[in-house]
Every structure is written in C-alpha cells, then in structure tokens.
Amino acid sequence: MGAIGNSVMVESPVSLASSPEQVAAAPRAKLRVDNVSLHYANRKGGITVALDKVSFDVPEKQFAVLVGPSGCGKSSLLYLAAGLSEATSGRILLDGKPIDGPGADRGMVFQGYTLFPWLTVRQNVEFGLKRRKLPAAERRDIVSHYLEEVGLTKFADSYSSHLSGGMKQRVAIARALANDPQVLLMDEPFGALDSQTRMQMQRLLLRVWERSHKTVLFVTHDIDEAILLGDRVLVMSARPGRIARELTVPIPHPRSMDQVMEPDFIALKREILELLHPERESDETD
Amino acid sequence: MAKRRSLLQRCVTPMAEIPRSAVLAVGIAMWAFLLCGWLILSNGGLVPPMFLPTPAAVLKTGWDLLQNGTLLVHVWSSAEVVLAGFIISSLIAVPLGLLMGTFPIVQAMLEPVVNFIRYLPVTAFVPLFILWIGIGEEQRITVILFGTFFQQLIMVSDVARQVPKDLLNASYTLGTSRASVLWQVLAPAAVPGVLDALRITMGWAWTYLVVAELVAASSGLGYISLKAMRGFQVDVIFLAIAIIGALGLVTDQGFRFLRFKVASWAQ
Numbered sequence: 001m002g003a004i005g006n007s008v009m010v011e012s013p014v015s016l017a018s019s020p021e022q023v024a025a026a027p028r029a030k031l032r033v034d035n036v037s038l039h040y041a042n043r044k045g046g047i048t049v050a051l052d053k054v055s056f057d058v059p060e061k062q063f064a065v066l067v068g069p070s071g072c073g074k075s076s077l078l079y080l081a082a083g084l085s086e087a088t089s090g091r092i093l094l095d096g097k098p099i100d101g102p103g104a105d106r107g108m109v110f111q112g113y114t115l116f117p118w119l120t121v122r123q124n125v126e127f128g129l130k131r132r133k134l135p136a137a138e139r140r141d142i143v144s145h146y147l148e149e150v151g152l153t154k155f156a157d158s159y160s161s162h163l164s165g166g167m168k169q170r171v172a173i174a175r176a177l178a179n180d181p182q183v184l185l186m187d188e189p190f191g192a193l194d195s196q197t198r199m200q201m202q203r204l205l206l207r208v209w210e211r212s213h214k215t216v217l218f219v220t221h222d223i224d225e226a227i228l229l230g231d232r233v234l235v236m237s238a239r240p241g242r243i244a245r246e247l248t249v250p251i252p253h254p255r256s257m258d259q260v261m262e263p264d265f266i267a268l269k270r271e272i273l274e275l276l277h278p279e280r281e282s283d284e285t286d
Numbered sequence: 287m288a289k290r291r292s293l294l295q296r297c298v299t300p301m302a303e304i305p306r307s308a309v310l311a312v313g314i315a316m317w318a319f320l321l322c323g324w325l326i327l328s329n330g331g332l333v334p335p336m337f338l339p340t341p342a343a344v345l346k347t348g349w350d351l352l353q354n355g356t357l358l359v360h361v362w363s364s365a366e367v368v369l370a371g372f373i374i375s376s377l378i379a380v381p382l383g384l385l386m387g388t389f390p391i392v393q394a395m396l397e398p399v400v401n402f403i404r405y406l407p408v409t410a411f412v413p414l415f416i417l418w419i420g421i422g423e424e425q426r427i428t429v430i431l432f433g434t435f436f437q438q439l440i441m442v443s444d445v446a447r448q449v450p451k452d453l454l455n456a457s458y459t460l461g462t463s464r465a466s467v468l469w470q471v472l473a474p475a476a477v478p479g480v481l482d483a484l485r486i487t488m489g490w491a492w493t494y495l496v497v498a499e500l501v502a503a504s505s506g507l508g509y510i511s512l513k514a515m516r517g518f519q520v521d522v523i524f525l526a527i528a529i530i531g532a533l534g535l536v537t538d539q540g541f542r543f544l545r546f547k548v549a550s551w552a553q
Contacts, residue, residue, distance in 0.1 A: 084455050104461030114456035118474045118551050128460035131470075159551040172456075179460055 029057030029093075030215045031081065031183050036090035038076055038241075050076050052240035053090070058183070061213045065230035067220055069276060073241030074219045075111070078187045081217060082108050094182060104128060107181030109189040113168045115160035121171050122147070122156040128179035146174040149208055166197035170204065177212065186218040190225070202228055203257060210254050223272050227265055228255060235275045244275050339521035344528070347521040356510075361529060363505040364495055367423060371430025372491045379438035380480055386439065387446025388472055396439070404436035408494055412501050421502035426495065433494035434487045441487070445479030446472060478545060478552035485541035492534045 038051040050073040058064045066074040079085045081092050083102040092099045094106065107128075115124050122143055129139045147153045150170040160168055169189050176184055190198045202225060209216065209229075220226050226233045230249050237244040247268060251259055259265050296302045321341065327333045328340040335343070351357035386392045408429060415432075419425040449472055457471045458464075499508025507526040514522035545552075 079455075082455070082459055084458065102455070102458035104459070106459060108456065108459040110452050110456060112450070112452055114450070114452045116453065116457075116471065116474070118477065118549070127457070131461040161551060175460065181459075185459075 030060040030062075030095065031058040031217060032093040032096075033057070033077070033081070034091050034093060036077070036080060036087045036092060038073060038080065038085075039088045049240035051080075051087075052242050054241065054243055055090075056234055056243055056246065058215055058217055060215055063209055063216045063218065063229060063231045065218045065220060065226040065233045066236055067223060067226040067233055067272065067276075068236030068241070068244075069238045070221060072236040072238035074221075074236050075187050077241070078108070078185050078217065078219050081183070082106050082185050084108075104132065104179055105182040106185055107176035107179050107183070108185040109169065109172045109176050109187065111188040111191050113160070113165070113172070113192075115163075115168055115171055115175075117160050120157050120159055121152060121163070124160070124171055125175045125178050127175060132179070142178050146178045149177070149211075150174045150204065164197070165193050166201055169193065169201060173205065173208070177208070177214070181214075183215045183217060186216060188220055189218075191220070191222075198225075199257060205229060206253075206255055223269055223276075224260055226272070227251070227268050228257070228260060233268075233272065235272055237275075247271065335520075336518055337520060339524055343521045344524045347519075348525050348528075351522075351525070357525075357529075360505055360507055360510050361533070363509075364499065364507045364530075365533065367426045367498070367506065368430060368491050368495050370423075371427040371494075372434060372488060374427070375431045375435040375438060375487075375491075376484060379435050380442055380484075383439045383442025384446045384468075384472065384476060384480075387443035387449075387476075388468065393443065400436050400439055404440060408433035409497055412498065416502055421504075426498035426503060426506075429498040430491050430494045434491050437490065438483060438487050441483035442476070442480055445476045445483060448479065449475040478549040481541060481545040481549065485538060485545070488537050488541065489534055492530060492537075496530065 033054055033056050036051055036054045037049070039047050039049050042048045054073075054077065056064075066077065068074050076085070080087050081099065083099050083106065099106075115121075116127065119127065125143045125146055126139050129142060134142070144153065144156075147156055150173055152167060152170055152174070155163065155167065160171070163171070172189065190201045193201060206229060218226075218229060227249055233247045233249060235244045235247065236242065249268065250264055251262075291299070291302075293305070293308065296304055297308070324338075324341060328335065328338045329342075339347075348357065382392075382396075386396055411432060412429060415425050415428050419428055453471055453475060454467055457467055462470050495506070496508040496511075499506040500512050503509040507530055511523050511526040514520070514526070
C-alpha cells in the first residue's frame, strides 16, 4: 500500500484516504495504465511476453482506441483493465485507485455475444441496475432510455436467440451504458459482424458517444474503425505487445462515415498502416 | 420458377426437410407394421400362445388386472421406487454437479472417483446391496440411486462447464459478486442442459428398476413379470413391458414439456 500511496501523491497514506477532493483536483487520467507487463507460460515450456511495460493514460471523456495486429495483447490489456485477469507486473488505476478485480465502474462490451440468453432484451439491460438495487421505476426509465438510444425499443421483450448479431451487440452496449460506468471498455465489439452491419454500428456508437461523452477504451484491428471512432489512437506492436505510437485524431465531432474519404483521415491511415506493416514499405521499395 | 423436387426425391436427399404429414405417416406406418407382424405371428398360430400372446389376450389381462386393482398397486409400487431413487439422486447430483463443473478444485477431487464408479455396472452391486440393506424397498431405491447418481453428476458438471466464461465475465463487469454469480448466471444458464440430463437419466432409472425388481421384490412391474414367467403367463409379461414403456414415454414427454415451459428461450 505504501508504494501505491507514494506514486499517487507524495503524502502520507492517511491523507490520501481522507482528502479525495485534493486527489481529484490534480489534472490526472481517468484510466492510467502504468508499466503493465503480462507474461504467461507457453506450451513449449517458455515464457510468452504478451505485454511488455505498457504505459498510457486515458483522460476523462476521451474515446481512446487501441489498434494492433492480432496477438499484440490489446484484448489482454482490456481484460486487465476490467479486472478480469491479473498483470504480471505494473498496475492499472481508475481515478488514481489501483484496480483490484472486476467492478461495475468499468463496463465492458465483449467481442463474442454475451447477452444472458434466459433474459429478455429489457431484463439484460436491467441486469446491472438490479445488482445495484435501484428502485423499479428508476430502472424502467433507464432501460427504456438506453433501448431508445440503440433503437431496440420494439425488441424489449425478445430473447437474444431471436436477435441478429448486430442487435445483440447493440443490447450489450445499452446494457453496459445503462450501468453508468466510469469507463467503457470495448473489445472488438463489431469484429464478428458483416461489413454493412459494422458500419451501421459504428455510426450508432458515434452518435451515442457524442451525446454521452463516456471515457472509452476501444480495441480493434480495423484501422478505419480506429480513426473514425477515436479521439486518440494507440498503435500497438506485436510480441511483445508495446505501444508503438500515440496519435491524436484531428477530425472534429460530430463525425460521419464520409470522413473516411478525406485527406486527413487517409494520411492518418497511411501512418498507422506503416507502423503496423513496416515490411510493406520495404516490399514496395525493393 | 424452378421445378420443386418431388416428395420421393426429398426423402432420399440427405438432411432434406420433409413435410410434417410424411413424418406422421411413416411413424404410424411403423407401429402398424409391428402390430400386424404380431397379429400374424400370434393370431395366425405361427408361434404358440405359450410364447407369444395375442394382442387381444394382453389387453384382456390388462383390463382384468385393472379391475381387480392389482395392476395399479404394482404400477404405483414401481413408480414410487423410481421416483424416490431419481429424486434423491437428482437433489444431490444437480448442485454437486454444478459445483464440479464450476470449480476445478471440486472436479479434481471428485472426477477420478466418479469416473471409476460410473463404469461399474450397477447390477454388480445388487448382491452387495441385498446383503447390506436387505430386499425391501430401500434396496431397490438404492439400486436406482446408485445407477443414476454418478451419471447425473458427470452430465450436470459438463453442462456447467459449457457455460461460456464471458457470460460470467460480463456479469462481473455489471457488478455481480463472485458469490452471487453462481445463482445469477451459472444456474439459469445451466437450466436447459440440466433438464436434458434429468430426462435422459430418468430413462435409465426405469431400466435399473426392473433389474432391482427381478432380483428381489414382492411387488412392482418387474416382480409380476418374473412371477408370470414361472406361471407361463406370457400375456402378463407383455403387459408389464408395455406399461414400463408407456410410463417411460410419459415421463419423457413430461420433461420435454417442463423444459419447454421453463427454458423456452433455449429453443
């Protein structure tokens, strides 16, 4: 505990606990990834370094995107931030407090479909609110608001087996947002969808985010998606997973799909492509 | 519009759908074929009535035994034993199986023993149970308990293990605690699989019942069947077999209905 107190602020642990206002006053990241490494034993008896001393901050209300090739540890990083797995070393802080296990303050949308199949769409969105023991009337209002946000009011009483992939992910987004988390973690949520649905979902997420300005950490391997959605793109390299570069996306909100064709967008895309596939360049120059 | 394939063509196409009327028709035809075969063999005098009774004789015996009340006594005696053994077994196997599928430590502890025991034929234990428990109803209940419990345990633990881990993860990120995730996520997710496991093991419970009753009993369908063999009352044997089949079918349909009612989301 002493070490943690020291790095947050140079004061005694007692004052850390007693003056949260003071802590909040300092300009600081909502989510801070601090020197995080993740190693695991592989089948050959060796050690795979999934993440190697990764550090970055996500300021409040920022939409940050981690983009990288498969196997770069970007999803692992998200699971660490959610508290669903443990780092080998380093730590992740939410509002200055080290993360120790999962919690409702970090909502997550998973790559696979994770709706509870025995619950209706409405009951799925209500799930977290019930755990928080909100009164029924309040729950009902929140649920209808978020179902409206994702355009699924008409399907409120359907079971997930009757929904398409895109609809399931819309419910998952509504379910995570309804719980009003401090940070929304999204693990390639549109990765399994066809390209038409994926574009619809990106539009929907942009619209929802532009209204709510949640702090988001979004993982994808799709560069277009990263630039279109993100305020900031963190480009990762694979094996060991490291942050290769941080890029700010200069495109103002509200954004639309048309911006994919604009010169700013394309320049950024080229920069990321070159970071992810340095061999491409050398192929062309040969 | 393309020419539709004929019914015959569809019947010989692998995995092709056939109309519901065809499903019904061949189902009935199969029963009719078996009944006709029985009628020809018995009423036609091809097999002596001492070995194969006529359908009419079986029905008449059934009616007579129903009238004098003995049939229901034996049916109830058997059903009681099956239900008692099955319910006691399920009450322990379902929770324990869920724990076994959820916590690797419980699995590591139980699986080696359970996998050994479940390959032992329950019939091999009947002499032991008679020696230990006697030949009363408790002995028959024990045979059924022993025959179904270990199978149920393995099947239920498989069901629990197949619950996707990200369902648990999702519930954690929505504020569910580790303790309540069992009740909030694991148990409801396992309901359809558990009901399927119960439905299948119920069928086995009926099988073990007859094994138990053939060896040592003073009432029940297996018992009247054995007694009928000694008296060459082959019609009673046929009746007992038919009733066991019918009861099995009824309980099976009961479980299907239950699954449809409580877990319609899984269909």
